[in-house]
Amino acid sequence: MHISDGILSPPILAGGAVLAAAGVAQGLRKIRDDDIPKTALLTAAFFVTSLVHIPAGPTSVHLLLNGLIGILLGWAAFPALLIGLLFQSLLFGHGGLSVLGVHTATVGIPAVAFGLAWRRWAAAMPPPKAAGLAGLGAGLCVALTALFTATILVFSGSHWLTTAKAFLAAHAVLMAGEAFLTFFAVAFLLRVRPTLLLGEAK
Amino acid sequence: MxxxxxxxxxxxxxxxxxxxxxxxxxxxxxxxxxxxxxxxxxxxxxxxxxxxxxxxxxxxxxxxxxxxxxxxxxxxxxxxxxxxxxxxxxxxxxxxxxxxxxxxxxxxxxxxxxxxxxxxxxxxDLATLGHALVHLRCPPKLAHLMLFSARYLTILQEEWTALYRAARLRGFRMKWGPHTWRTLGALVGGLVLRSLDRAEQILLAMKCRGYQGQFHVLRHFxxxxxxxxxxxxxxxxxxxxxxxxxx
Known part of the structure; x- marks a missing residue:
């Protein structure tokens, strides 16, 4: 679900771009040279999964997975999302160039905040609990992204109110799915390769 | 695809x-x-x-x-x-x-x-784009990330197709419901593992070729x-x- 070019007001676009730039700068600082292949391949992997469409009633939704991205990449989620969104815009015409900053910020801020928190809390938890927390957080990330987007839509003009409501409703559906999916994905990763998510200590 | x-x-x-x-x-x-x-x-x-x-x-x-x-x-x-x-x-x-x-x-x-x-x-093509961004003083790490992910898009798409096809052969059908989410969770997890393993190989291969965090651009505009x-x-x-x- 993307907002296209032309809708949001210039101050909001500028604000989003500034936030995204700050996030990307911090993300790039945190990426060591040796992390570049890892980050890039996860970027490509999440780009691929964002093309998966799941039928939902008369329409279909595509995966966002920002909770899982945050867990796996931490701060590096910002540059990863920026690149993924740029590819979507150039290769498919989804989203737009002027909204790149806003999208990176609305998707990335919940992802990074939750991802960093999860890594701290999950280290002290048994795996099923850690996966449960990941699922809940992933649902929350989708909800926050939708809420941010709906809010900036309304701030761009009161005539977007109905659109904002429809946007929230569509994401409520996705939220539940992403929570389950992330729960199972994290449970799988914790079982198959525990050191991946929680470091060597566990 | x-x-x-x-x-x-x-x-x-x-x-x-x-x-x-x-x-x-x-x-x-x-x-x-x-x-x-x-x-x-x-x-x-x-x-x-x-x-x-x-x-x-x-x-x-x-x-x-x-x-x-x-x-x-x-x-x-x-x-x-x-x-x-x-x-x-x-x-x-x-x-x-x-x-x-x-x-x-x-x-x-x-x-x-x-x-x-x-x-x-x-x-x-995305390679030219990344290359031009390097010359436009885009942060080098960002340009490298972009070039790398563009390079592996097709390969990871194939990995995903392989995983998805294997699931379909076992009777998986995508529809709204817990079973779909569970299967997709495992598939996404599998894709993440394959990406990370591949990234590890790439890093080692690059180090063998003398990689020190720089990516040299040979062509100039x-x-x-x-x-x-x-x-x-x-x-x-x-x-x-x-x-x-x-x-």
Whole structure:
């Protein structure tokens, strides 16, 4: 679900771009040279999964997975999302160039905040609990992204109110799915390769 | 699945501007249209973007296909935005004239930006784009990340297809429900593992070749007469948009 070019007001676009730039700068600082292949391949992997469409009633939704991205990449989620969104815009015409900053910020801020928190809390938890927390957080990330987007839509003009409501409703559906999916994905990763998510200590 | 091809094959066109010039032009164009409220200036901008994309060799069918997603989205948005009120008491629902005009501006602006981006920047392959970004002083790490992920998109898409096909052979059908989420969770987990393993191999291979965090760019772009022609055309179009807005 993307907002296209032309809708949001210039101050909001500028604000989003500034936030995204700050996030990307911090993300790039945190990426060591040796992390570049890892980050890039996860970027490509999440780009691929964002093309998966799941039928939902008369329409279909595509995966966002920002909770899982945050867990796996931490701060590096910002540059990863920026690149993924740029590819979507150039290769498919989804989203737009002027909204790149806003999208990176609305998707990335919940992802990074939750991802960093999860890594701290999950280290002290048994795996099923850690996966449960990941699922809940992933649902929350989708909800926050939708809420941010709906809010900036309304701030761009009161005539977007109905659109904002429809946007929230569509994401409520996705939220539940992403929570389950992330729960199972994290449970799988914790079982198959525990050191991946929680470091060597566990 | 094969990846979308660039919107143009450059071989057939006379005008081959420097990729850096194209990127800067699209960036400035995006800012310009975002700040332009007047529908007639936006309409002119849309037409100019289409002609410029055409002059640079974009094919009609690909441009149309790329615009499809945007215009489908806009078609969905139109009633949501332009109807005055969805209250039952307001039946029959009516379109508000001001909002319809506002929506027209949105649609023209969105298509104008998309066409310019598709005609100019999407017409180059992602490797050229990343390369040009390096020369435009984009942070090197960001450009490397972009080049790397572009390089492995196809490969990871194939990995995903393999995982998905294996699930389908065991009877998996995608539909809304817990079973789908559970299976997709495992598939996404599998894709993550395969990506990380591959990344590890890539890093080792790169280190064997002396990688020290730098990515050397061998090809360089040169300013040519095509850039002057392109720059002047672009400046004329921009000037016209400004005149139509403020004149």
């Amino acid at each position: 094969s990846w979308p091809t660039p919107t143009a094959s450059r071989s057939g066109t006379l005008l081959k501007p420097d990729p850096r010039a194209l990127i800067l032009a699209v960036a400035a164009w995006t800012v310009l249209l975002v700040l332009t409220p007047a529908p007639r200036a936006l309409a002119f901008g849309l037409a100019a973007a289409l002609l410029l994309a055409k002059a640079l060799g974009a094919s009609w069918s690909l441009l149309a296909r790329r615009c499809l997603a945007l215009n489908g989205f806009l078609a969905l948005l139109f009633p949501l935005m332009a109807v005055e009120s969805f209250a039952l008491s307001a039946w029959p629902w009516r379109l508000s004239p001001e909002r319809t005009l506002l929506f027209a501006a949105v649609a023209l602006r969105a298509n104008g930006i998309l066409l310019m981006a598709q005609g100019l920047v999407a017409a180059m 040169r300013f040519s007469r095509a850039d002057i022609v392109f720059g002047l055309t672009w400046a004329a179009v921009t000037g016209m948009v400004l005149v139509l807005t403020y004149g």
